[in-house]
Amino acid sequence: MRFKILTVLLASFIFLSTGVSAATVSLSPTSLNPSKGSTGAINVTLNLGTENSYGADLYIVYDPSILEFTSIKPSNTVKSDEQINEIDAQNGVLKFSFLNLEVPYTGEINVATLNFNAKETGQSTVAVSTSGNNTTSWVADFGSGSQLLTSTVSSTVTVGSSSGSGDNGSSSGSGDNGSSSGSGDNGGSSSSSSSSTSGSSSSSSSSSSTTTPVPETGKYDTTIFAIISSLVFGAGITIKKLFV
Numbered sequence: 394m395r396f397k398i399l400t401v402l403l404a405s406f407i408f409l410s411t412g413v414s415a416a417t418v419s420l421s422p423t424s425l426n427p428s429k430g431s432t433g434a435i436n437v438t439l440n441l442g443t444e445n446s447y448g449a450d451l452y453i454v455y456d457p458s459i460l461e462f463t464s465i466k467p468s469n470t471v472k473s474d475e476q477i478n479e480i481d482a483q484n485g486v487l488k489f490s491f492l493n494l495e496v497p498y499t500g501e502i503n504v505a506t507l508n509f510n511a512k513e514t515g516q517s518t519v520a521v522s523t524s525g526n527n528t529t530s531w532v533a534d535f536g537s538g539s540q541l542l543t544s545t546v547s548s549t550v551t552v553g554s555s556s557g558s559g560d561n562g563s564s565s566g567s568g569d570n571g572s573s574s575g576s577g578d579n580g581g582s583s584s585s586s587s588s589s590t591s592g593s594s595s596s597s598s599s600s601s602s603t604t605t606p607v608p609e610t611g612k613y614d615t616t617i618f619a620i621i622s623s624l625v626f627g628a629g630i631t632i633k634k635l636f637v
Contacts, residue, residue, distance in 0.1 A: 415442040416532040418451060418504075418521045419546035427511040429555040432463075435519055435548050437489070437504040445497035445535035448475075449542075450490045452528040453507065456517035457485035459552055461510040465489050468503040472496075486528060497535035511552040520547035 417440045427433045439449060455462065465478040465487060477490040489505055507519075522528045523545060532542040 416541040420548040447533040448492035452522040453487040459517040521545035
């Protein structure tokens, strides 16, 4: 019996160092074209393929000079023992962590909705961070805690001028909107803003929906990995007592 427990513990440490991989974190829609002063939302989806997961530490990065994220709304699917929602508005980093030690997450999960204000004109990539000091996203394998994340899909938000500047429908007014004013034929009315969003989204999705692979190596500092590691360490202490 003692030999079996030692074998399981040793296997856990081996998995923690090697890791299996199979998960993708996607942000959607992959292209958004809001006008300055308007609001928008980005959905976060986790696809685990055939793997099971404890949960994840997700870091979402963006340009804080263009976007202002106001809230992170977890989906009903995410039932977590530990959950962290943090917005670092100064550095443009969102952190969302969720963990379930009893029932694994499987398949495709609608994780959360990220709500934002478009505060300045310009373009911002909203992406899942897979590197950096304390900003490495981690999807934990159920059983070992090893990294499952292999790829990510980002979103591109292009903020155009507010609809008020296009009320006259002049050619100079439509030019102020940059790339987001390509559908300005409707003359700057409120309906033109919504139609330009769908039109621009389809035209640029092929470039912005590119799947980005996650580096196999990198520095990590994650909440979930720390919790799982402490559980394994605790199991080691218990086993040691069996031999005393």
